Amino acid sequence: MSTLRFYAVKKTLNRKPVYIDETQRRSELFGSNVFNEATMRQFLTKEAFNSVMAAVETGAKIDRSVADHISTGMKEWSISKGATHYSHWFQPLTGSTAEKHDAFFETIGNGLAIEKFGGAQLVQQEPDASSFPNGGIRNTFEARGYTAWDPTSPAFIYGTTLCIPTVFVAYTGEALDYKTPLLRALYAMDTAAVAVCKYFDKNVKKVNTSLGWEQEYFLIDSALAASRPDIVQTGRTLLGHSAAKGQQLDDHYFGSIPARALAYMMDLEVECMLLGIPVKTRHNEVAPNQFELAPIFDEANLAVDHNSLLMDVMHKVAERHNFKVLFHEKPFAGVNGSGKHNNWSLSTDTGVNLLGPGKTPMSNLQFLTFFINTIKAVNDNEELLRAAIASASNDHRLGANEAPPAIMSIFIGEQLTRVLNELENVTNGKLSPEEKTELKLNVVGKIPDVLLDNTDRNRTSPFAFTGNKFEFRAVGSTANCANPMTVLNTIVAKQLRDFKAEVDKLIKKKEMKKDDAIFNVLRDYIKKSKNILFEGNGYGQAWEKEAEKRGLSNHRTTPEALKAKVSEKAIKIFDEMGVMNKIESEARYEIEMEEYILRIQIEGRVLGDIARNHIVPIAVQYQNRLIKNVKGLKEIYGDDFKKFAQEQLNLIEDISEHISSINSDVTRMTDERRTANLVEDFEIRASDYCFKVKPLFDSIRYHCDKLELLVDDELWPMTKYRELLFTC
Ligand SMILES: NC(=O)CC[C@H](N)C(=O)O
Numbered sequence: 001m002s003t004l005r006f007y008a009v010k011k012t013l014n015r016k017p018v019y020i021d022e023t024q025r026r027s028e029l030f031g032s033n034v035f036n037e038a039t040m041r042q043f044l045t046k047e048a049f050n051s052v053m054a055a056v057e058t059g060a061k062i063d064r065s066v067a068d069h070i071s072t073g074m075k076e077w078s079i080s081k082g083a084t085h086y087s088h089w090f091q092p093l094t095g096s097t098a099e100k101h102d103a104f105f106e107t108i109g110n111g112l113a114i115e116k117f118g119g120a121q122l123v124q125q126e127p128d129a130s131s132f133p134n135g136g137i138r139n140t141f142e143a144r145g146y147t148a149w150d151p152t153s154p155a156f157i158y159g160t161t162l163c164i165p166t167v168f169v170a171y172t173g174e175a176l177d178y179k180t181p182l183l184r185a186l187y188a189m190d191t192a193a194v195a196v197c198k199y200f201d202k203n204v205k206k207v208n209t210s211l212g213w214e215q216e217y218f219l220i221d222s223a224l225a226a227s228r229p230d231i232v233q234t235g236r237t238l239l240g241h242s243a244a245k246g247q248q249l250d251d252h253y254f255g256s257i258p259a260r261a262l263a264y265m266m267d268l269e270v271e272c273m274l275l276g277i278p279v280k281t282r283h284n285e286v287a288p289n290q291f292e293l294a295p296i297f298d299e300a301n302l303a304v305d306h307n308s309l310l311m312d313v314m315h316k317v318a319e320r321h322n323f324k325v326l327f328h329e330k331p332f333a334g335v336n337g338s339g340k341h342n343n344w345s346l347s348t349d350t351g352v353n354l355l356g357p358g359k360t361p362m363s364n365l366q367f368l369t370f371f372i373n374t375i376k377a378v379n380d381n382e383e384l385l386r387a388a389i390a391s392a393s394n395d396h397r398l399g400a401n402e403a404p405p406a407i408m409s410i411f412i413g414e415q416l417t418r419v420l421n422e423l424e425n426v427t428n429g430k431l432s433p434e435e436k437t438e439l440k441l442n443v444v445g446k447i448p449d450v451l452l453d454n455t456d457r458n459r460t461s462p463f464a465f466t467g468n469k470f471e472f473r474a475v476g477s478t479a480n481c482a483n484p485m486t487v488l489n490t491i492v493a494k495q496l497r498d499f500k501a502e503v504d505k506l507i508k509k510k511e512m513k514k515d516d517a518i519f520n521v522l523r524d525y526i527k528k529s530k531n532i533l534f535e536g537n538g539y540g541q542a543w544e545k546e547a548e549k550r551g552l553s554n555h556r557t558t559p560e561a562l563k564a565k566v567s568e569k570a571i572k573i574f575d576e577m578g579v580m581n582k583i584e585s586e587a588r589y590e591i592e593m594e595e596y597i598l599r600i601q602i603e604g605r606v607l608g609d610i611a612r613n614h615i616v617p618i619a620v621q622y623q624n625r626l627i628k629n630v631k632g633l634k635e636i637y638g639d640d641f642k643k644f645a646q647e648q649l650n651l652i653e654d655i656s657e658h659i660s661s662i663n664s665d666v667t668r669m670t671d672e673r674r675t676a677n678l679v680e681d682f683e684i685r686a687s688d689y690c691f692k693v694k695p696l697f698d699s700i701r702y703h704c705d706k707l708e709l710l711v712d713d714e715l716w717p718m719t720k721y722r723e724l725l726f727t728c
Contacts, residue, residue, distance in 0.1 A: 005719045008223040012727045015221065017259040018321050020266040026273050033081065034276035035074055035155040043073035055151040057206070059187070062151060067119030074155060075104060075117035078162040086117055088125045088147040089163035091178045092132040093591050095480060097308050098168075100127060101161050122164060123149050129168075129176055133595070135587025137174050144171045150179065153305045156275050158313075165305050174584050178482035179301070181579050185489040186300055188577040192496040193346055193354065193370075199503070199514055200366040206349040209489055212297030212469075213307050214281075216338035216477050217314065218290050218326040219261055219728055225324035227719045229614075230606050234599075235328040235478075236393070238607045238697065239615075241705040242334040243722035246288065253286045258728045261291060264321040268293070271313050277306045286402065287335035288725040297343060297469075300489070304482045307340075329403075329476040330396035332721065337397035338477035342484055345469035346370060356468035357447040361440035364447045368423070369499070369518060374470060375410055376525040377495035378463060379532035381487075381573070382408040383553045383564035385463070386474075388487035390561035390592070392599040394476035398556075399539065404462035404474045406561070407547045407554045409534035411461035415450040417535065419443060426523045431516050439519070460538030490579045499525075558596045559686040565589045593686045597676075600689040604673050607697055608666045614717045615704050616659055622711045623655045651710060658703040658710075665703070669696040 031038075040049050048069040054060040062070070078086070085101040092098050104115040129137075129145025147166035155164045168177035175181050186209050193207035225231045230238040257265070265282045272279045272295075281294040298306065311327060318325045330337035346354040352363070354370040378385060386408050399405040412420070422443045427435060451467050458464055462474035475484050499521060506517035531550040536543060547554060555561035564570055566589045574580040580588070626648045633648075634641040642649070676688035708716060 008227040011223040012221040017263040029273040031276035033157040033274040043077045071119045071122040083162045084160045086162040088166040090166045090168040133591040135590040181486045182482040184579045185486045188493040189489040192493040204348045209300040210297045211300040211303035212343035214294040214341045216292045219323045222322045233606045236331040239701045239704045240721045241708045255284045268317045327478045329393045336401040340477045342472040361445045364444045373495045376529045377491040379529035381491040387564040388484040389474045390558040402459040405538045411458040411464040424526045661703045665700045
């Protein structure tokens with residue numbers, strides 16, 4: 001094994017950056033492999049084009065006969081771009097994307113063949129659903145599921161395949177993917193937000209959710225990554241002593257991008273341009289070998305598709321550069337982990353960002369309405385939001401190194417806190433004309449100025465307002481953004497619906513003016529949502545205590561956090577908002593708990609193997625060398641040998657102690673795993689894995705890492721942190 005380590009290091013040292021020749025302007029490349037508006041105008045009949053546009057803009061259904069025209073246009077375009085296959089492209093609950101390619105090629109008898117792609121193939125396909133996570137919705141004996149075209153996300157060509165974004169549902173209609181509930185949540189948001197916008201502008205007909213994700217990742221040389229069974233199998237290092245130099249000098253963040261990494265980024269960005277992914281920002285992140293890429297924000301469904309596609313493309317492009325991309329939230333202990341901050345906002349078809357202040361008091365009141373309703377929604381559903389970001393890998397990230405803690409809270413900055421405090425004192429009931437003028441001029445009217453100063457940042461906040469959007473920072477780098485986006489949009493949509501009902505009631509029953517009613521309800525919400533607002537340091541014990549007093553949840557582990565997904569309240573909200581029925585909510589809960597169990601199970605197996613079969617034998621080998629040395633010294637010096645052999649004798653003992661601890665801990669871990677595997681109830685099994693199996697990882701790692709410090713470097717079998725992290 002140590003041969004593999006040195007081979008990998010040597011190979012890495014000889015790598016050169018791949019030369020990327022960028023000759024074409026990115027603006028010209030952008031979207032060339034996307035069946036976008038410009039392409040559709042060229043390849044579709046007017047009727048087909050209008051029909052797709054109506055589906056995108058208003059959700060109108062596409063007629064089957066029109067679908068035939070669309071598929072013909074798509075086929076012509078794809079073939080002209082060199083495509084040979086088509087595929088329904090979807091996002092099952094595995095966390096990655098799925099595709100099955102079919103050739104356009106079709107035989108027609110008499111030894112003849114043509115290229116064919118009909119409306120039927122575009123609109124619907126029937127993959128077997130039982131081999132995807134389904135939480136018991138699909139049994140193997142009634143396995144059918146189907147994928148159905150989502151015209152709101154344009155088809156694209158990747159390689160030689162035309163990819164058609166689709167939803168994936170069971171034959172009985174239950175969602176089996178990430179996209180279906182997201183689309184339903186976005187629809188709920190659109191409906192609820194438009195109704196509220198009408199208080200301010202009757203012309204608003206549609207509200208879009210926008211999402212700008214920031215993808216953090218690590219790049220590791222592929223040979224080094226391949227030398228570590230833990231990285232290969234689990235995406236993270238299960239052991240490894242910290243390098244002497246990590247990120248303590250703060251010298252990587254925004255530093256000059258290493259040449260190999262830069263070549264990779266350029267290559268990747270060109271691919272993104274072709275696929276219409278509007279990537280804009282690239283930089284070194286805080287940890288060594290950690291980087292970030294971010295696009296210009298987009299409509300949420302499209303942005304989610306882009307991120308899922310991007311993660312796949314990142315892996316593929318990495319191969320050309322001899323890199324392995326690590327998306328794991330905490331691949332290396334002791335340095336920053338990776339997040340995927342979701343920047344979320346709402347905008348109207350009249351061009352207004354509802355979370356950005358406007359120019360008039362009225363538009364600022366609209367801003368405050370959406371701002372405060374979001375705060376209220378998060379306050380009332382903080383546990384559900386925590387559940388939306390829960391995963392075995394994100395558990396390692398939360399609570400340190402610029403990642404938020406497990407307690408959900410909102411940071412709004414000092415200035416907006418002041419605005420809310422003033423609004424809280426608004427008169428209960430009808431407002432006097434003087435009070436209204438004062439509010440409009442000096443509180444609401446001053447918001448744009450306030451926000452100009454709102455440069456505060458709080459990197460320990462899970463959900464921070466950043467001037468014209470909220471940044472959901474708790475989302476982890478492996479996540480499919482659809483999950484947090486579905487939850488966030490559902491709870492805010494529900495909140496807006498309740499808000500509208502309350503305001504209407506005040507107008508009707510108390511004969512209040514619209515503004516008075518809005519101020520009254522907002523004042524009430526501010527009072528009720530105070531618990532969630534927190535501006536301080538999210539890491540200290542003080543906040544844990546304070547949060548507990550406030551009644552906020554603090555679920556440190558995934559099995560504890562996920563329970564909120566099936567609380568009576570959560571099931572009701574999802575059902576009521578038309579996002580997921582009870583069966584779907586429960587199925588997702590089961591799938592995520594099972595995934596948790598399996599991930600910990602795999603890690604346990606890999607760790608047991610590495611500790612027993614890689615580390616211990618080498619430690620014994622080194623110990624034997626020491627024993628030989630001691631014996632030699634004894635031979636030379638007789639009874640005086642201890643004077644010269646004391647260090648070696650101590651080492652021999654230390655090594656034995658660590659070996660013995662490793663062996664007993666691995667045995668205990670294996671026994672705990674076996675016992676847990678026999679537990680029928682998945683909730684108890686997940687909890688056993690979390691509280692009985694996983695804690696043993698830490699002690700096994702501790703002793704292995706101690707051995708790393710004792711054993712001769714030349715013998716050590718595992719590629720070390722300093723090699724993995726500083727040879728990009
Ligand atoms: N610079 C940053 O914002 C760091 C974020 C951090 N990597 C995270 O886990 O979220």
